[in-house]
Amino acid sequence: MSQQPTDGKIVVDGIDKRFRSESGPVDALRDVNFAVEEGEFVCIIGASGAGKTTLFRIIxxxxxxxxxxxxxxxxxxxxxxxxxxMVFxxxxxxxxxxxxxxxxxxxExxxxxxxxxxQRAREMIDLVGLDGxxxxxxxxxxxxxxQRVGIARALAVDPEILLMDEPFGSVDAQTKQRLHEELLDIWSATNKTVLFVTHDVDEAVTLADRVVVLTGSPGSVHEVVDIDLARPRSRTDDAFADYEQQLRDAIE
Amino acid sequence: MSIDTSTDSESGLVADEELIASGRRQRLLRGAVGSAIFLVVWQVAAMPVPTYLLPTPLEVAQAFVVELTAPAVFTVPLLDIEIGLTRMLVNLSDSLYHYIPGLFVGGAAGIAFGIALGWSELLDDAITPVQRVLRPIPPLAWIAFAIVWLGVNHRGAAFIVGIGAFWINFYNAYAGVKAVPQSTKEVAASLGVDDDLTMIRKVVVPKASPEIMTGIRTSIGQSWMIVVAAELFGAPGVGFQIINAAQNLALDVSVAYMFVISIVFLISDGIFQRVESRVLVWRE
Known part of the structure; x- marks a missing residue:
């Protein structure tokens, strides 16, 4: 039996993914490597086609x-x-x-x-602010x-990590902002490790301790960016804008 | 300002309710007028011709009352207990004696097979060729087997009804289960469902329940059509009375029994519709 190669809560080690299709095999991911520490909030970001969702599904x-x-x-x-x-x-x-x-x-x-x-379910519903x-x-x-229900349901079974695949992709901007704040509150209240897939640079800088940038096709890790900003973060901050620019450049 | 808006919305609400009520009154009125015209046209058309060609609505109503009130004895099949009823109720009881078992057994088997084939690719692949060939065969075509195996009686008629109910429920359950999105099953798997039976019971069947309910409702209606057809071959019941009375040139009685089918259908469909809207209260 092989062993986990490096320390970390989650270790993604040399992941390749090839799909079979009518027109021959399609490479979605090639040699993806990164690790997530316990309690960390990590975003996976990348342009569409870089294999974010495939990576999420593998994890x-x-x-x-x-x-x-x-x-x-x-x-x-x-x-x-x-x-x-999981939150979808x-x-x-x-x-x-x-x-x-x-x-x-x-x-059940x-x-x-x-x-x-x-009792547990009511606690979780309270936690996401849906009592009533x-x-x-x-x-x-x-x-x-x-999506608050989705989060409460995922947290109810007390998972080691929370895996979120563009969870706020279908809500309006204002709601999204509130959900970001609430998610960060829940994260600090529960000390969960969070792995959050998004294509939204602003969202990644708002939430993450670190951002894993997937690029190319097949996708691989282009860069891992530490977001060294105190929370709560402000979009109007110069440093916030710098990180956004850095990630935008990295994706392209 | 706020007072103004609240009065506005309140009066708006009242206006809405009035609008709905007046809309309903209008529909009822139109329906009543349409029905009255239908009856008048029927009466006028039927008056010059003898009853054995076309009975008038009045004659049908009279026949209906006679059949509904004339005493008759119903012998409960299998138990041989005799119950004093009226002619119409005896015929209706006879029909129900093959309608209900056929619908329940055929329908339950159809739902079970539909779920099994919808779920299991193995079963689906193995059984689909046979299923494709058998499905277009009208239930009545099975009458030969019904007669040879079971005879012209409740069991034979129930068999035919069962075949009809089977296919309707099979196809709806099958389509419903097939339509359950992969993502729904994945969510359940991520929440700890790791065996087929739990997945079917707690996820697939509830998700497919609107389609399953549609199948049940359709078969409740269709089975009445099949009951009548099956009884044309001689099994006792309402359908048999329709053909029997016609052969005796008592077309008013025939038509009265045609209305019995209609009434029973409307009642059973109405009841099931209520059950359905209760079971599917969650539906979008």
Whole structure:
């Protein structure tokens, strides 16, 4: 059995991904390497076609790598699991379940008793600021509220890391800004490790400790940028703008 | 300012309600007028011709009341218990005796097969060729087997009804399960669902339930059509009365039983519609 090559909560080690297609194999990722430390907030950024979503799906265990391994706490990832809480762009809520029942879904699979499930779910719903909406169905919620449910549901099973794939891609700018603040609050309250995929430079500089820049086709890591700014960060800050420019240049 | 807007919106609300109510009154009125014209045209058309060609609405109404009230004895199949009912209720009970088992057994089997084939590519690939060939065969074409195996009785008729209900429910459940997005299953997997049965029970079936419910509702209606057709071959019931009375030139009785089918359909469809809107309250 091989070993995790370097220290880190998540270690992405030599990932290649090749898809078969009608017109022959297509390389999506080539030799992607980086590590995420415990408690870190890392954004993966890149132009469309750079393989961000493919990389997310490999880390999520929804797709297997052609070459290489993703390690979580020293164990190779070989499928989806509750050690990674996932939040998707299109929310992925279960429309037939109320907010409360969406959040309890993962807890039911754990075999927790009903009392404990409900208590945990209510805590999570409070955490994302949706108390009062426990009995609403997803169709009754706005995009921002739906994604709050998505986050509460992912956190309910107490995962090691939170994996987010362009989670705020479908909400308006104002809601996005509020969700950023709330996500950072949740992050500092729960001490989770967060891996956040986005194509939005502004979003990456707002949120991340470090930004992994994927470029090219097949995608590989072009650069890892430390965002050395105190939180809360202000967009009007010169340093903020400098980081934005740096990332923009890196993507191109 | 704020007072102004609130009064505005309130009066707006009242106006809306009035609009809806007047719209409903208008629809009811138009429906009543249309129905009245239909009855008058029917009456006028039927008056010059003998009843055995076209009964008038009044004759049909009379026949309906006679059938509804004339006492008759219903022998409960299998149990041989005799119950005093009326002629119409006896015929209706006979029809229900193959409608209900056919619908339930055929429908349940259809849903089960639909889910299984929709879920499992192996089963789908293996069974689809046979399924494609059998599906276009009208349920009534199976009458030969029904007669040979089961006879012209409740079981034979239930068999035919069952085949009809099977295909309707099969196809809807199959399509519903096939349409469950991969992403929904992936979300469930990420939340710890790691076996097929749990995935089917907690994710696939709920997600496919609108289609499954559509199948059930369609089969509730279609099965009545099949009941009538199956009874034309001699199984007792409402459909048999339609053809039997016609052969005795009592077309008023025939038409009265045609309305029985219609009434029963409207009631069962109405009840199911309520069940459906309750079960699918979450639907967008």
């Amino acid at each position: 999520a265990g929804l797709e297997s790598a052609t070459e290489g391994t993703v390690w979580l706490d020293g164990e190779p990832i070989d499928g989806p699991g509750t050690d990674r809480g 762009q299109e929310y992925g809520l279960f429309p037939w379940r109320t907010v409360l029942k969406n959040v309890t879904f993962g807890l 699979e754990r075999g927790l008793d009903k009392q404990a499930r409900l 909406f426990e009995d609403s169905y997803p169709k009754e919620l706005s995009g921002g509220m739906k």
